[in-house]
Amino acid sequence: MTFAAPMSSKEARQMIRNNEWVKPTAGVANGYTQANLVVLPKELAFEFLLFCQRNPKPCPVLDVTESGSWEPSMVAPGADLRVDLPKYRVYRNGELTEERTDIIDLWDKDMVGFLLGCSFTFEHALVNNGIPVRHIQENCNVPMYKTNIPCVKAGRFEGPMVVSMRPIPHKDVVRAVQVTSRFPSVHGAPIHIGDPKLIGIHDIYKPDFGDPVTIREGETPVFWACGVTPQAVAMEVKPDIMITHAPGHMFITDLRDEQLGVL
Amino acid sequence: MTFAAPMSSKEARQMIRNNEWVKPTAGVANGYTQANLVVLPKELAFEFLLFCQRNPKPCPVLDVTESGSWEPSMVAPGADLRVDLPKYRVYRNGELTEERTDIIDLWDKDMVGFLLGCSFTFEHALVNNGIPVRHIQENCNVPMYKTNIPCVKAGRFEGPMVVSMRPIPHKDVVRAVQVTSRFPSVHGAPIHIGDPKLIGIHDIYKPDFGDPVTIREGETPVFWACGVTPQAVAMEVKPDIMITHAPGHMFITDLRDEQLGVL
Numbered sequence: 001m002t003f004a005a006p007m008s009s010k011e012a013r014q015m016i017r018n019n020e021w022v023k024p025t026a027g028v029a030n031g032y033t034q035a036n037l038v039v040l041p042k043e044l045a046f047e048f049l050l051f052c053q054r055n056p057k058p059c060p061v062l063d064v065t066e067s068g069s070w071e072p073s074m075v076a077p078g079a080d081l082r083v084d085l086p087k088y089r090v091y092r093n094g095e096l097t098e099e100r101t102d103i104i105d106l107w108d109k110d111m112v113g114f115l116l117g118c119s120f121t122f123e124h125a126l127v128n129n130g131i132p133v134r135h136i137q138e139n140c141n142v143p144m145y146k147t148n149i150p151c152v153k154a155g156r157f158e159g160p161m162v163v164s165m166r167p168i169p170h171k172d173v174v175r176a177v178q179v180t181s182r183f184p185s186v187h188g189a190p191i192h193i194g195d196p197k198l199i200g201i202h203d204i205y206k207p208d209f210g211d212p213v214t215i216r217e218g219e220t221p222v223f224w225a226c227g228v229t230p231q232a233v234a235m236e237v238k239p240d241i242m243i244t245h246a247p248g249h250m251f252i253t254d255l256r257d258e259q260l261g262v263l
Numbered sequence: 264m265t266f267a268a269p270m271s272s273k274e275a276r277q278m279i280r281n282n283e284w285v286k287p288t289a290g291v292a293n294g295y296t297q298a299n300l301v302v303l304p305k306e307l308a309f310e311f312l313l314f315c316q317r318n319p320k321p322c323p324v325l326d327v328t329e330s331g332s333w334e335p336s337m338v339a340p341g342a343d344l345r346v347d348l349p350k351y352r353v354y355r356n357g358e359l360t361e362e363r364t365d366i367i368d369l370w371d372k373d374m375v376g377f378l379l380g381c382s383f384t385f386e387h388a389l390v391n392n393g394i395p396v397r398h399i400q401e402n403c404n405v406p407m408y409k410t411n412i413p414c415v416k417a418g419r420f421e422g423p424m425v426v427s428m429r430p431i432p433h434k435d436v437v438r439a440v441q442v443t444s445r446f447p448s449v450h451g452a453p454i455h456i457g458d459p460k461l462i463g464i465h466d467i468y469k470p471d472f473g474d475p476v477t478i479r480e481g482e483t484p485v486f487w488a489c490g491v492t493p494q495a496v497a498m499e500v501k502p503d504i505m506i507t508h509a510p511g512h513m514f515i516t517d518l519r520d521e522q523l524g525v526l
Binding site for chain 2: 042045046049050053054061064066067074152154155178181182184262263
């Protein structure tokens, strides 16, 4: 019996850089931490970093590039944020204008790249603890909702928190809190357990983003802060230009998920 | 038997604002989290915040003001960083030029205030866990040392990490790691246990800052990242102006220490 050697983060990025993988990255280079990308002009960088600092649950910062540099030197030395994601979205004045597979010609000396933790990491931890993740079972996107919970304002950045929801069996809810609390740099502990109305969600089967999932008898909806929040908030500022990853087409870092555990 | 009502953080700040307490703040408004202050011009704010982001153990950010505002709205709404610390130090071009009890006339519209976690919080946790803290027992300053561990550079900010040392009985070392790991926003887990030479400290009885303390038979020196690091690093950049708290004369926030525990 033989096993294929698992792909490393560097091999995965090379494959993506060569345009040999223009698909969602879930399951690619398994065990390596994947990240959300937000690219903004330097003029907005301090206020956006401050927004992340003040709202660490929806905006957990993994790395920030020096102004003009495309290298995330903390989490993937040698990588190039202009080409190492499979698909990008370009927003101008808050409107999606195009999708592309590289952003070389858009990255001028004033661009700053932000990598934010994503829920894949804590979902692996849940699964490894025997707690099922419904949207993985149902092979669809996680359901996401705008809430009535305001983020803490920073400069021009403000808006409501977006959350993702996973139905958890009653007996596993406490363990789910413990397991995800270990990973504050990828959204961490839930922000709400139970009644969706208490956080301004009126129909759990009509998410604002992603797909609805089944909530079975004996399960409680559990809500985590979601990485869509900073994108939604940044969009409201209508920057001349903002670039993000396309949904599901993440950046693969050299960090291993388990390294992000606080204890 | 009667107890005096313990002083609240707001009462303590009012007393300090009125210049009725121009002394170190250790033990004042016990249980409330105290913080280091660094004030820098906006031109340096993004790079300094990035430096803190990249070096969270020596530079754990508790709050950052909006550019020009003196209100730390996250940790002490209504407070005024220009008058609510008992003593300030003013540095010009990297040189200490004066100490004062307020900085009202120095805080122009370009100033940004950073509040960073301080070791008082985890020391309370150690003491509450029955682990003695030597410099408290010996009624002196904690010993601090420059190490050979480089901080991660951000823009113009770079330099070695400064650490503080507490001798811990062998039997308590594991518990000391656990207890302080709960508090990442106030330096968190140690960065080194044991032989000082391994981190570039050649004489444990000659600290670079603070006072030497006794290391008894059966004790191990344990080293934590220290909040002096960002000040030392910022000084090297020689900003036109930088303002900090005077040593031991901290800002008292409305946070309770226990609220900073991650689990």
